[in-house]
Amino acid sequence: MNVDRLMSDLEKKHQGEVEYLQAVREVVESIEEAYNDNPQYISANIIDRLVEPDRVFTFKVPWVDDEGNVHVNIGWRVQYNNAIGPYKGGIRFHPSVNLSSLKFLGFEQIFKNSLTTLPMGGGKGGSDFNPKGRSANEMMRFCHSFMLELWKHLGPETDVPAGDIGVGAREVGFMYGMYKKLAGEHTGVFTGKGLNWGGSLIRPEATGFGTVYFAKEMLATRGETLEGKTVAVSGFGNVSWGAVRKATELGAKVVTLSGPDGYIYDPEGISGKKIDYMLELRASNQDIVKPFSYEFEGIEFHEGKRPWERKVDIALPCAIQNELNAEDAKNLTDNGCICVSEGANMPCTPEAVEIFQKAGLLYGPGKAANAGGVATSGLEMTQNSMKLAWSREEVDTKLHDIMCNIHAQCVKHGTRDDGYIDYVKGANVAGFIKVANAMLDMGVL
Ligand code: NDP
Ligand code: 2IT
Numbered sequence: 001m002n003v004d005r006l007m008s009d010l011e012k013k014h015q016g017e018v019e020y021l022q023a024v025r026e027v028v029e030s031i032e033e034a035y036n037d038n039p040q041y042i043s044a045n046i047i048d049r050l051v052e053p054d055r056v057f058t059f060k061v062p063w064v065d066d067e068g069n070v071h072v073n074i075g076w077r078v079q080y081n082n083a084i085g086p087y088k089g090g091i092r093f094h095p096s097v098n099l100s101s102l103k104f105l106g107f108e109q110i111f112k113n114s115l116t117t118l119p120m121g122g123g124k125g126g127s128d129f130n131p132k133g134r135s136a137n138e139m140m141r142f143c144h145s146f147m148l149e150l151w152k153h154l155g156p157e158t159d160v161p162a163g164d165i166g167v168g169a170r171e172v173g174f175m176y177g178m179y180k181k182l183a184g185e186h187t188g189v190f191t192g193k194g195l196n197w198g199g200s201l202i203r204p205e206a207t208g209f210g211t212v213y214f215a216k217e218m219l220a221t222r223g224e225t226l227e228g229k230t231v232a233v234s235g236f237g238n239v240s241w242g243a244v245r246k247a248t249e250l251g252a253k254v255v256t257l258s259g260p261d262g263y264i265y266d267p268e269g270i271s272g273k274k275i276d277y278m279l280e281l282r283a284s285n286q287d288i289v290k291p292f293s294y295e296f297e298g299i300e301f302h303e304g305k306r307p308w309e310r311k312v313d314i315a316l317p318c319a320i321q322n323e324l325n326a327e328d329a330k331n332l333t334d335n336g337c338i339c340v341s342e343g344a345n346m347p348c349t350p351e352a353v354e355i356f357q358k359a360g361l362l363y364g365p366g367k368a369a370n371a372g373g374v375a376t377s378g379l380e381m382t383q384n385s386m387k388l389a390w391s392r393e394e395v396d397t398k399l400h401d402i403m404c405n406i407h408a409q410c411v412k413h414g415t416r417d418d419g420y421i422d423y424v425k426g427a428n429v430a431g432f433i434k435v436a437n438a439m440l441d442m443g444v445l
Contacts, residue, residue: 001035001047003028010051017100019321023107023346024051030425031432034413044444046436053080053106054087056099059149061127063142066135075146077125079159080106083438086157087123088113088374090164093142093171094320095130101321102126105164108345109374111431112367115406118378123159125150131166132287143174150175151182154189156384162191162377165320168238168282169194169204188384191377200380202395203373208242208343209396210372210403211316211364212250215341217407218362221421224338227251232312233270234258235319236289239343239370241278243316244270256307258319259289263307265300266292311335318343326351333359342366353424360420368406368427375402 007025014020028035028047035041061073076099079087089109092102102124110122129142153159163172169192176190176197183189186198193199202209212226219225229252233240236257244254253269257278266274274296281291293301308315308328315332317324321344329352332340339362342348346366348356356363376399383389390398406427413433414426439445 001028001032001042003032006047006051014100017103019104019346020100020107022350023104026350026424027107027111027428027432030422030428034429034433040440041436044440046439049439049444050081050110050435051107053078053103054082055079056103057150057153058099061129061142061145061149063138063145065138073127073129073142075125075127075149076102077150077153077159077161078102078106078123079153080122080124081110081435082121083435083442084114085119085121086155087159088120088162088377089122089124090162091167091175092124092126092164093129093131093166094126095128096320097126097128104321105345108367110435111428112371113374113378114431114434115368115409115427116371116375116378116402117405118375120374120378123161124164125161126164129166131285133285136170139171140174143171144178147175147178147182151179154179156187156189156381160189160191160377160381162374163238165237168192169199188381191380193380198380198384200376200383200395201390201392202399203376203380204238205242205245206376206399207239207370207373208244208318209246210375210399211239211243211318211341211343211369212246213372213400213403214364214369214407215314215316215339215362216250217404218339218341218364218423221411222338222362225251226314229253229313230255230311231314231316232256232307232310233316233318234263234307234323234347235317235344236278237282237319239373240318241275241282243318243343244275244278247314247316248275252314255312256310257289257292258307259287261288261290262301262303262305264289264292265302265307265310266296266298268298308332312337314339314341316341316343317347319347320344321346322349324348324352326355328352329355333361338362340364341369343370345370357422357424362421363423364410365424365427367431368410368423371406372399372403375399
């Protein structure tokens with residue numbers, strides 16, 4: 001593999017697909033050595049077969065709002081790679097969604113799912129629909145319309161979606177309900193389901209919990225813990241909520257949350273009722289984090305700013321891709337931050353990652369650090385297949401073990417001669433090898 005040649009071919013073929021090209025470059029740069037050391041990968045041309053999705057479905061999603069106006073959005077499902085298991089990955093509803101962002105997410109998902117040790121391939125889907133300000137009835141109509149087209153491509157052994165930005169338990173309910181009606185069967189075709197109809201305990205908090213478990217493992221390599229540490233979290237959605245809960249439980253103080261409108265700073269630490277309020281605010285589809293500052297005393301709101309300007313020990317970006325740039329990374333490192341664990345997918349720009357790694361920070365990339373969400377989806381699929389439900393403790397213990405295992409895989413494949421652990425390389429190489437070897441076993445497909 002020649003990275004420059006590969007990337008320039010892809011840039012020509014997929015012009016303007018910025019996020020997709022960014023995600024591919026990060027992976028191929030870090031697996032180049034492992035790839036070129038194995039003549040079997042080269043002769044089977046694994047890399048050219050891996051960077052293109054198996055297929056992409058694009059469809060129209062017409063729906064009617066509460067005033068009777070008819071709207072049309074675009075829906076996509078990217079089925080990327082199913083070498084090690086059925087396509088698996090979330091559905092995102094956000095105005096920024098396009099083919100490039102879904103290809104980036106689906107590509108990342110291949111390696112993330114491989115790292116979980118569970119049998120799941122990679123996929124992603126979504127729509128450019130904006131849930132902001134939409135009523136529950138509008139959400140239902142949109143989700144039903146989305147599924148009218150998508151359902152025929154799904155199946156418990158074929159393709160199993162879940163939530164992502166803008167898609168939580170309520171939306172999964174609407175989509176699953178329509179799938180069930182059309183397919184005429186009640187199967188584990190979605191994860192993140194409600195507890196009464198096949199969902200798993202711990203799935204809602206799993207991504208955030210996993211991100212903190214991963215940070216805990218990284219800190220342990222330097223004899224550190226979360227106890228007494230100050231933490232900046234971004235976003236105020238599902239992943240942020242889980243991260244704040246677990247970080248607080250492990251003795252850290254979370255001082256920020258953020259939204260597209262700015263960030264809030266709470267010198268006392270976000271705990272107790274403030275954590276519950278995150279759910280309330282998120283469910284209101286308001287799109288802003290500011291209301292925290294008038295709901296609770298002593299919380300400051302900083303309009304148009306990002307939390308990374310604060311002096312913290314640990315940063316947990318949990319909102320959206322490319323939300324932490326080089327300037328933010330410099331602020332964090334200059335202010336003594338020692339650890340960054342990504343709850344979101346690709347929240348740090350490549351320039352930011354370079355700054356973290358050069359400064360010797362513990363930096364856990366999303367495909368390792370946020371794999372707890374999809375890992376627990378895998379555990380939900382297992383429970384559905386067995387027609388059994390595990391206890392909260394059982395699921396949490398398994399999640400914790402999986403995060404420790406992912407950390408160990410990163411250490412194995414990412415430790416440099418000077419002892420620094422390059423978690424990006426470790427995660428990419430470990431995730432890649434399993435998928436590539438499965439592809440070799442099956443011939444050219
Ligand atoms: P949610 O929709 O629940 O939350 C996303 C949060 O980020 C919202 O609070 C959103 O606010 C906020 N946000 C959006 N844009 C910005 C911005 N520019 N600056 C600051 N905040 C912003 O999604 P999730 O919590 O599920 O997902 C968050 C991230 O975690 C995504 O990158 C997702 O891919 C990733 N992830 C999610 C997993 C899951 O299981 N849900 C698993 C693994 C990763 P608003 O909606 O008001 O715009
Ligand atoms: O990015 C992700 O890993 C998710 N949104 C979760 C995917 C899943 O299938 O649980």
